Amino acid sequence: MAKMKAPSGFRDFLPDACRKRGELMRRIRAVYERFGYEPIETPAMENLAVFLGKGGGENEKLMFKLLNRGEKLARALEGKIKDENELADMGLRFDLTVPLARFFAEHRANLPTPFKRYHIGPVWRAERAQHGRFREFVQCDVDVLASSSLMVEADVLLATTTALNELGFSDLEVRLNSRKLLTALVLGSGVTADLAPTAITALDKLEKIGVEGVRTELTERAVSAEAAARLLECFAAARTLAGDALLAEIEKRLVADWKALDAQAAAALTAEIRQVLALTPDLPAGKLVFDPFLARGLDYYTGPIFEIAAAGVPFSLAGGGRYDEMVGAFCGQPVPACGFSIGFERIYTLMEERGMFGAAQRAADVLVAATAPEAERAAVETAQLFRAALLRADCFPGQAKLPRIFELAEKKAIPVVALVGPAELASGTVGLRELATRQTHPVPRAEAAAKLKSLLGS
């Protein structure tokens, strides 16, 4: 019966998890909307041409493709199939950014400019099944398209940190860097242009494997010892400085020490960072720091990049940055863009582990049950009375012994059972039994909703 389970790497969500995930989405959505971001939705699948070679990088290789159907498939199966692309025209989305670019290109004439949107929805990747990796998971993105103003960076950053704060995370540390500045640093140190991407990948591991680990990696990646030494020395200096002093130090290395850039070019690079810092007011529950060695994985970033961590959490909660090329590739003209992604699944797991959701929500306020067949219609009517008062009323179907009914109420965290039997029918009453105190309150049917409200309030 193994085949009768959810496929490997995919998850079902039971009611308690569903309610918590729904709450998480609602809270994030409320913040995004407070910042003027608008919702969009795109299909689960896109034509393969949309995905291929659009900066998805490794994720593109993890795409699920949809098997062609009908005649198209029959024709392919007649011959010798050389390539899986003969078998598939569509793929499931592996992120929400590529679909956004396609969406913007298609609907641009009907969208406001700049276009601020959020999108919370599932994406699919054929990850190897392992702890904490899922093949279907929710992404949660805000992006602003068609503006190159760095006020956008301030806006997406404030929206994201506000959302994280409202989920219960404080002590946020936002690290900021510029892709252009990082590339200039790497080239300025003497790394050749062809090795710059691999050097950045190695530098990205500084936090994980330390200075000597990165030096080994750089050497293994064919970076000269001299360039590696310059970069790591610069890193050491960076760790002792911050803000303006750090920016000045970076400029000094690039201009005076390494003679890599003239003063004007270096100032233009650091100006981007200075401006983001200048445009961003104090963050809710966090601070914004310049980190010249922050790299971020994805290739498509072109300007400021960000990563958000929280004190005591061993992974980043969110990240983002400017990617001015990708959307334009779909539109045939430049479309600057900048966005943030919140790590929904990691945050959900963390909040669940740390009990940040509070107690399990009850399935209903009351469970109505008939204690004899002739009271079944009256039980349904009683449930309707509660519902008319906007109380949440479950109704036990059919007949069962009382312990079985109480057990169901407990399992669903329903605090009160409303019993209707022959005696209640005769007297026009309902017996409201509180499970916690095991007390039963007989009340006239017409007063049952009011009485339940007072029991729930106590």
Added chain:
Amino acid sequence: MAKMKAPSGFRDFLPDACRKRGELMRRIRAVYERFGYEPIETPAMENLAVFLGKGGGENEKLMFKLLNRGEKLARALEGKIKDENELADMGLRFDLTVPLARFFAEHRANLPTPFKRYHIGPVWRAERAQHGRFREFVQCDVDVLASSSLMVEADVLLATTTALNELGFSDLEVRLNSRKLLTALVLGSGVTADLAPTAITALDKLEKIGVEGVRTELTERAVSAEAAARLLECFAAARTLAGDALLAEIEKRLVADWKALDAQAAAALTAEIRQVLALTPDLPAGKLVFDPFLARGLDYYTGPIFEIAAAGVPFSLAGGGRYDEMVGAFCGQPVPACGFSIGFERIYTLMEERGMFGAAQRAADVLVAATAPEAERAAVETAQLFRAALLRADCFPGQAKLPRIFELAEKKAIPVVALVGPAELASGTVGLRELATRQTHPVPRAEAAAKLKSLLGS
């Protein structure tokens, strides 16, 4: 560039549509929860073994399958592929009922019994693209598993009609029949057992093609002229009767006229209908009527079946019924079940066409803009002031001429623009411009949120 559009048959949703669809889901969800239904979620895909031969009928043929990957695919491509099942192990769900059955079988030990769940989510079918048919669409189901009490029928029916009523549909007509009774009628009239399903399919068209149309269909489907005449005569009688009188007439045909059943067996069949009618209180905004010729398409129904129509709407808004066999097939033991499905997409389209959603919702309460570069930071801070007061504030990034900013606000239905320029910077004020009146109100920054609230309230 055709490939850079959403795939054929799939839809994007722009912000206005997204908000309306979200509202529709929230309103339906609120009703289901008021009835004690709990949310669940299942993956988009299931192992193919889950779907095959489980009563999906025609829908099973419309399933999208996922192309296998990696070594598995490579091995298949090496040989001559005889069957597409060599290429796929998983399919996208084409309904929410088969996944529910698999879910219940897998998680039964952790679920309350009876299990009342709702599920609102997308399903996928490779429908031929045509007006109003989509390949990705939302289904919206309530079901109760593991109870055979007919109180379940009353509960799902009340929940569904309440939801439809709260969406704005009144004058609902709910037709009720019993699959067992319909089958008995068809067999009793003299249709042979092997022709019963095809005869039911023909009878299902009574509303569409009329009595003589159905007579022709029945003959074409090899049903004897005598049996057809009996059925259609019974239908004519049914149209003049209702409730108890109609039930008595049906019993009379089965027992006295056709000698198909003895009195006790006939009474047992009609008792099911009588009991549903007896257990169901007055519906919100509608009536429940017994219709002995209601058939419903799907094969898996085993007991009472329902269809809900609204006055002036040319299609049914919801339907459902009892299916006591399907879930048990996954569990290895009987699990009675009954559920309703609301036609989410049809209802969304109808409500949109009829203007049942009210005016387009605004993207934000205010659009803050800096009229000079030196005011950009102040604009971001002003937006933050509004947000701190839980107002929804968009912030225009960078610099643009005023008409361009006003145009953006209008496009996003934002009623007020808050302007910050050199003069406002110097005086610590904000200029709140109402787009409708073209009036600008200068207010101290600290009072801007309160003033905006009063402008929005007026």
